[in-house]
Amino acid sequence: MPSTDTAIAAQPAGPLFDPLFDQLTAAWTALQHAQPGLPPAPQLRVALSGGLDSVVLLHLLVLLRTHLAPQLGLEAVHVHHGLLPEADAWADFCVRCSAAWDVPCRVQRVQVARQHPGGLEAAAREARHWALEGPDADLLVLAHHQDDQAETVLFRILRGAGVRGAAGMAPWLPAGPGRLARWRPLLNHSKETLRRHAQAAGLVWVEDPSNQDLHYSRNFLRQQVLPLIQRRFPGVAGGFARLGRLAGEADQMLTELAQLDQAALGSAPWARAALLALSSARRRNLWRYQLSRIQARLPEEDQLLEAERQFCADAARAGVQLALGRGLLCCYREHWWWEHARPAAATEARVWLGEPEIAWGRGRLRFIPDPAGLPLAPGARVEIRLRAGGERLRLHPARPARSLKNLYQEAGIPPWERPLLPVVWVDGVLAWVGGVGAGVCPELAEGPRWRLVWEGPNRLP
Known part of the structure; x- marks a missing residue:
């Protein structure tokens, strides 16, 4: 590989007549037909690490823009993790490489949480994903290739991730909340194919020494396990990629079955x-x-x-x-x-001071002015407490007071919610209970009336 100091490959003068460029062109045409929602002049954001894979991807997209899709907008983003001494030099290389091909490049510096429960790899991946999102782009283009797919599928199988995990990476992932649509056009091509393209085009790139560190599980699979399997079973990367595609189809069918069951519920x-x-x-x-x-x-x-x-x-x-x-x-x-599964708010006894709502446990208690509500006279002491045991509440004038246990059961309140429900006392009189309602309290002084509303734990649709 030439040194990065010998100069970055200049703006491509003409398309390379090799299978990789032809197939990327076909993939782009197919993507436009399959995703009619893409704008006529889409803005593509390319994740550019400076390594072989991402440099080849950017080079191919520049060729595509130059010869077949002049309306294509390109932007490169380099994520600066700051984990290795070479990080500044890699960022500078990416800026120079992009500038030589007339592509703007943004260097996004991130802080990687070194105490992440998933380890440094997971922390860097999360930081990288965050840095690559954002406005002003229609599509995030990633340089994952067939060898990456094989590594991902094997890694997830070893973790027991099931059909969904074995599906590996999808070549196309639609946009979601806070996430750009993702396109992986090189997923069916081997690392060696990318290397031949780079050498034929005279490209230069950087090498990340951390890729050789066998302490990381993915590096161990990439450097030790997959080459060993490859020697006995040539073409194993393609086999894992096919497994990923088949698992993806199976996962899609399982999703459709779940949607049918969900609709029936x-x-x-x-x-x-x-x-x-x-x-x-x-x-x-x-x-x-x-x-x-x-x-x-x-x-x-x-x-x-x-x-x-x-x-x-x-x-x-x-x-x-x-x-x-x-x-x-x-x-x-x-x-x-x-x-x-959210942390509960504090439930210590407190006095109501006229606020419209109070956070309580895993819900909130709201006070709404209502002529038919509970009278809360000025100066009355309104306390919100937890149930202590033995309380009784009368809901109808012609009926006796009943225990909260019976009222909770009648209201269908699950047992785990009952100990955290708010209980409202007015001047020492039990007047209202969350999930049950207001009691009949003729001894309360007249005053402005309020309807108390308990909004309990947020149930998911």
Whole structure:
């Protein structure tokens, strides 16, 4: 490889007549037909590390712009992690390389959390993904190739990631909340194909020494495991890539099945009997689909199996709440639903000072002026507390007061919510209970009336 000091390859004068350029051109044409939502003059953001793969990708896109798609907008973004002494030199190389090809290049510096629970690799990946997002682009183009796909599929299989994990990286990923659409046009091409293209074009690039560090699992697979398998099974990278495509198709079918099951359930809370009527595989497939809509990483299979065991047990009717990732699987009596696993707000006893709402536990208590509401006379002491035990509330003038335990059961409030519900006392009189409502309290002095509204834990659709 030539030294990066010998000069960056100049603006391409003509297309390279090699299969890689021809196939990228075909991939771009196919993408335009498959994604009619792309604007006529799309703005492409290229992740440029300065390594072989991303330099080849940028070179091919510059050729595409020069000869076939002059309307194409190109921007390079180099993420400066600051983890190695060479980081400044790599950033400078990317700026010079892009400038030689008339492509603007933005260097995005990031702070990598060294104490990340997933390790330094995961922390750098998260920081990189954040840095590559943002406005003023229609598409993020990434240089992942067939060898990367093989490594990803093998890594996820070893982690027991299931069908979705084995699907590897998708060549096209539509835009989502806070995320640009992603295109990986080199995913079916080997690293060696990219290298031949770079050498034929006289390209230069940088080498990251951390790629040789076998402490990182992906490097170990790339440097030790895959070459060993390749010697016995030539073409294994293509085999893993095919496995990824087939797993992707299987995952799509599982998603479509989950969507059908979801539609049959209707709106939450859902009937427990309807879920029990599904096979175990379809039940857990539905849960994975529902969880995938609220979080990136799914729980381990053992966790799902244990959750399913508890859900199917007759004891679940009495109330069960199971943590699965960022979701809480809740079941009570004949229904089930999901809630966000969020930290609870403080629930120490407090006096109401006229504020329109109070955060309480995993919900909030709102005070709304209402002529038919509870009288709260000026100067009355309005206290919000937790249930202490033994409280009784009368809901109807002609009926006796009843225990909160009975009222909670009648209202269908799950057992785990009851200890955290707000209980409102006015001048020492129990006047209102969250989830139950206001009591009949003739002893309260007249005054402005308020309707109290308890908004409990946020259930997921």
